[in-house]
Amino acid sequence: MADVVMPQMGESITEGTLTKWLKRAGDHVERDEPLFEISTDKVDSEIPSPAAGVLSEILVQEGQVVAVNTVVARIGEAGAAPAEAPKAEPAPAPAPEPAPAAAVIVEAAPAPAPAAVVEAELGPVSPLVRRMARENDVDLSLVPGTGPGGRITKADMEAYIASKSAPAVPPALPPASAPAASAAPVARVEPIRTRVEPMSIMRAKIAEHMTMSKRTSAHVTTVHRVDMSKIARLRSKVKDDFQQRYGFPLTFLPFITRAAVEAIRQFPIFNSSVEGTNILYHNDVNIGIAVALDNGLIVPVIRGADEKNIVGLQRSIVDLAARARSKQLRPDDVQGGTFSITNFGSFGSLFATPVINQPQVAILGVGAVEKAPVIIDDAIAIRHMAYLALTFDHRLIDGATADQFCLKVKAVLENWSDQIL
Amino acid sequence: MRELEVRDLGRMDYGAAWAYQKDLSERRKRGEIRDQILFVEHPHVLTLGRNGRLENLLATREHLSERGIDLVEIDRGGDITYHGPGQLVGYPIIDLREWKKDVVAYVRGLEEVVIRTLRSFGIESGRDPSATGVWVEGAKICAIGVHISRWVTTHGFALNWKTDLNYFNYIVPCGLTRPVTSMWKLGANVERPAVLNVLLDAFAEVFDYKTARLTAPAGKLAG
Numbered sequence: 001m002a003d004v005v006m007p008q009m010g011e012s013i014t015e016g017t018l019t020k021w022l023k024r025a026g027d028h029v030e031r032d033e034p035l036f037e038i039s040t041d042k043v044d045s046e047i048p049s050p051a052a053g054v055l056s057e058i059l060v061q062e063g064q065v066v067a068v069n070t071v072v073a074r075i076g077e078a079g080a081a082p083a084e085a086p087k088a089e090p091a092p093a094p095a096p097e098p099a100p101a102a103a104v105i106v107e108a109a110p111a112p113a114p115a116a117v118v119e120a121e122l123g124p125v126s127p128l129v130r131r132m133a134r135e136n137d138v139d140l141s142l143v144p145g146t147g148p149g150g151r152i153t154k155a156d157m158e159a160y161i162a163s164k165s166a167p168a169v170p171p172a173l174p175p176a177s178a179p180a181a182s183a184a185p186v187a188r189v190e191p192i193r194t195r196v197e198p199m200s201i202m203r204a205k206i207a208e209h210m211t212m213s214k215r216t217s218a219h220v221t222t223v224h225r226v227d228m229s230k231i232a233r234l235r236s237k238v239k240d241d242f243q244q245r246y247g248f249p250l251t252f253l254p255f256i257t258r259a260a261v262e263a264i265r266q267f268p269i270f271n272s273s274v275e276g277t278n279i280l281y282h283n284d285v286n287i288g289i290a291v292a293l294d295n296g297l298i299v300p301v302i303r304g305a306d307e308k309n310i311v312g313l314q315r316s317i318v319d320l321a322a323r324a325r326s327k328q329l330r331p332d333d334v335q336g337g338t339f340s341i342t343n344f345g346s347f348g349s350l351f352a353t354p355v356i357n358q359p360q361v362a363i364l365g366v367g368a369v370e371k372a373p374v375i376i377d378d379a380i381a382i383r384h385m386a387y388l389a390l391t392f393d394h395r396l397i398d399g400a401t402a403d404q405f406c407l408k409v410k411a412v413l414e415n416w417s418d419q420i421l
Numbered sequence: 422m423r424e425l426e427v428r429d430l431g432r433m434d435y436g437a438a439w440a441y442q443k444d445l446s447e448r449r450k451r452g453e454i455r456d457q458i459l460f461v462e463h464p465h466v467l468t469l470g471r472n473g474r475l476e477n478l479l480a481t482r483e484h485l486s487e488r489g490i491d492l493v494e495i496d497r498g499g500d501i502t503y504h505g506p507g508q509l510v511g512y513p514i515i516d517l518r519e520w521k522k523d524v525v526a527y528v529r530g531l532e533e534v535v536i537r538t539l540r541s542f543g544i545e546s547g548r549d550p551s552a553t554g555v556w557v558e559g560a561k562i563c564a565i566g567v568h569i570s571r572w573v574t575t576h577g578f579a580l581n582w583k584t585d586l587n588y589f590n591y592i593v594p595c596g597l598t599r600p601v602t603s604m605w606k607l608g609a610n611v612e613r614p615a616v617l618n619v620l621l622d623a624f625a626e627v628f629d630y631k632t633a634r635l636t637a638p639a640g641k642l643a644g
Binding site for chain 2: 009010011012013032034040043044045046048201331332335
């Protein structure tokens with residue numbers, strides 16, 4: 001057990017207000033993980049946990065003012081019984097006592113060995129499961145765990161207790177003659193070998209953003225097939241000159257961006273956001289371009305995309321992608337997008353159903369541009385084809401409008417003039 | 422002597438600046454970067470701290486949004502605060518273990534920086550034992566609010582140099598029914614770069630940095 005005390009946040013500070021618990025009793029905490037917040041004289045401080053384990057007791061409630069070094073909580077070893085279950089305690093829980101002024105954290109004697117042994121075999125067991133085991137006299141090593149890493153969950157305990165107490169079902173003993181190996185009915189489930197790794201900040205943000213988007217918008221995806229042959233021809237014609245002149249390659253993406261901008265001009269609803277029951281139409285057309293990073297993704301924004309030609313768009317895309325990968329983006333570069341494009345085709349995907357980048361209302365996914373047989377005037381021809389997938393927010397946009405938007409994108413791309421770069 | 426990296430982010434909205442602060446603070450905690458101070462000017466925004474009481478907001482949300490004023494709820498203590506154009510907002514992201522492990526000393530230090538800055542522009546200001554911030558004859562000229570995680574600071578101070586004080590009429594600043602003032606109102610008609618430079622020198626003096634100058638381009642570490 002480790003005592004958690006109100007820390008000394010400065011020479012002259014004798015007390016502080018505990019403003020917020022970041023964990024609840026029974027939660028597992030890592031050493032150094034933020035545990036609670038205190039406030040002293042307009043300063044809020046986040047206090048990390050002094051030890052890893054289970055937050056077994058909270059002694060000071062939010063809003064209470066306490067003196068420095070007051071014990072505010074106790075942390076037990078992972079899996080140790082919560083302090084409110086005195087049965088498990090070899091001695092009565094000691095009353096909260098002020099810790100010595102010098103020491104911020106007082107380490108108490110380690111938990112009894114048996115708990116640690118069980119721990120090693122079973123992995124972490126929640127206090128609730130442990131209490132259920134004690135109250136029902138269950139040997140935890142016999143309970144098959146179905147939780148993450150083979151952990152025993154409350155449901156596993158209930159199932160096991162029910163099976164033990166049901167009189168009709170005989171205790172699952174193998175028939176005497178059966179070979180022992182094939183017979184163990186309560187098969188000991190080997191814990192799944194699991195490695196625990198905290199999410200990176202970026203991962204956590206992406207996770208939050210994606211689920212928030214799915215909760216917020218009514219996602220619908222429509223897919224159109226586009227003949228990219230004209231663009232492909234133009235591109236192969238000017239490719240080398242372009243690279244030489246500007247110092248970066250010409251891809252399909254600026255053409256698609258341009259086509260999306262044209263479609264947005266015709267259907268401004270795709271460049272809007274929802275606020276309550278209002279629709280906010282944005283005058284600026286700022287196109288976010290999803291960039292895959294080693295361990296995540298980011299959507300930097302081409303500002304004023306409607307004011308750029310193909311060269312300008314390609315330059316912005318190359319610049320943003322390069323700076324995204326070298327972590328040189330300014331905060332400004334990732335703010336204020338009004339529509340997004342994601343180019344999963346560059347990884348070979350034909351089409352996908354992208355998630356809307358909130359608070360936008362649509363995202364255009366670009367599939368791989370590949371040669372394919374197509375029927376033209378009842379003859380089979382070989383063309384550069386691509387699928388464009390538009391995910392739109394059905395709260396605001398209906399299917400017919402979305403398809404008109406896609407047809408506009410398609411028309412721009414299929415009728416591209418050779419002269420325009 | 423320690424070194425301080427200074428970034429002037431110019432006009433940036435509150436949310437973006439906060440995200441940037443958080444990112445830098447994580448990097449500071451991991452020891453990847455040295456101490457930082459960010460300067461920023463926010464578009465009109467009212468921030469509502471965790472103990473913020475909406476009764477201290479004197480306008481409806483609709484009224485605010487009509488006037489282009491954002492209302493942002495934030496994860497720090499303190500009540501309701503106004504930020505806007507004409508305010509020099511400073512966010513030091515520094516590891517206090519390398520200065521003094523004392524949060525009160527830190528806040529007193531921030532007050533000292535602002536008091537010295539104002540003095541070089543001919544304004545005598547002081548503290549109020551009952552309320553954090555910097556005051557001139559009973560009127561608040563600089564608000565202070567600080568968050569600390571593992572001794573690394575975020576948030577900071579907001580000095581009214583040319584703020585349109587009418588915007589404070591929407592709120593009772595920090596729950597106190599006391600007037601606000603600005604450098605311009607007190608006759609010090611100086612521009613932002615001048616204030617920023619003087620304040621930086623004072624900051625370096627009070628917190629023991631080698632001279633702190635705008636060195637790093639804004640956002641070099643963002644992303």
